[in-house]
Amino acid sequence: MTFIGIIGGSGLYNLLSNQKSVEIETPFGKPSGKIEIGKINGVEVAFIPRHGKNHTIPPHRVNYRANIWALNSIGVKRVIAINAVGSLKEEMKPGDIVIPDQFIDYTRRRELTFYDGPEVYHISMADPFCPHMTKIFTEQARKEGIACHGSGTYAVVEGPRFSTRSESKMFRQFSDIIGMTLVPEINLADEMSMCYSVIASVTDYDVWADKPVDAFEVMETMKHNEVKVTKLLTDSLPKINGERICNCSRRLENAKA
Numbered sequence: 001m002t003f004i005g006i007i008g009g010s011g012l013y014n015l016l017s018n019q020k021s022v023e024i025e026t027p028f029g030k031p032s033g034k035i036e037i038g039k040i041n042g043v044e045v046a047f048i049p050r051h052g053k054n055h056t057i058p059p060h061r062v063n064y065r066a067n068i069w070a071l072n073s074i075g076v077k078r079v080i081a082i083n084a085v086g087s088l089k090e091e092m093k094p095g096d097i098v099i100p101d102q103f104i105d106y107t108r109r110r111e112l113t114f115y116d117g118p119e120v121y122h123i124s125m126a127d128p129f130c131p132h133m134t135k136i137f138t139e140q141a142r143k144e145g146i147a148c149h150g151s152g153t154y155a156v157v158e159g160p161r162f163s164t165r166s167e168s169k170m171f172r173q174f175s176d177i178i179g180m181t182l183v184p185e186i187n188l189a190d191e192m193s194m195c196y197s198v199i200a201s202v203t204d205y206d207v208w209a210d211k212p213v214d215a216f217e218v219m220e221t222m223k224h225n226e227v228k229v230t231k232l233l234t235d236s237l238p239k240i241n242g243e244r245i246c247n248c249s250r251r252l253e254n255a256k257a
């Protein structure tokens, strides 16, 4: 059986009832909080709130290396990330779910890798997300009648500020959704040869639409979406819990310089 890790984003800080929690020190410092371990729908999972239990860690200060290292250290092979995102496309409406399959990285000052030398690795990011989990989430969402987009490009910005109108119009040309936390979380999970997939909740129309987004709008929409996201996750977990049939575990092959 493969142990599954869930990283909760804005609005998702508690997922497990009857959990035990473990505190893990890593070579990169402390993760965002204790890792909670418990069962959802019969499946063992480890949960960590990305921004801390009380949302005290902004996106550019999340210790992504510690979070991924800690999950890997307890045997997690698959990571499911939950994210709040802005929409850059009319048809991706607030309340919809997007399972992205690509990203563009506009971050500027983050620790992007576990390989800072002397070992040098250049992993392939042509297909950065786990195709198997992406398919399961998309099919499950359709079955449940949830408005879900099974692909999309996530523009990752540095934050913590939101975009200007000009930036938003530029991002719109190349991407479908926007957020602040996918990178370097996905780089690091991929470097650990983990499977990584995102369930993104659209919370707003960013700032290209008439009314520019604010944090209150994001948090309110996430509150409304929480039940939907949790149900999608809960119902999908047993389908994810088998042997890995994708190529994510082979990311380090041919990657060493």
Ligand SMILES: CSC[C@H]1O[C@H](OP(=O)(O)O)[C@H](O)[C@@H]1O
Pocket (backbone or CB within 6 Å): 008, 009, 010, 011, 050, 051, 058, 059, 082, 083, 084, 085, 159, 179, 180, 181, 182, 214, 215, 218, 219
């Ligand atoms: C609370 S507004 C902006 C904040 O929400 C998203 O967080 P997450 O991806 O962890 O759900 C976004 O990326 C920003 O960090």
Ligand SMILES: Nc1ncnc2[nH]cnc12
Pocket (backbone or CB within 6 Å): 084, 085, 086, 087, 157, 162, 163, 178, 179, 180, 203, 204, 205, 206, 207, 213, 218
């Ligand atoms: N419009 C937006 N821009 C950046 N991050 C977000 N997270 C949620 N909505 C966002």
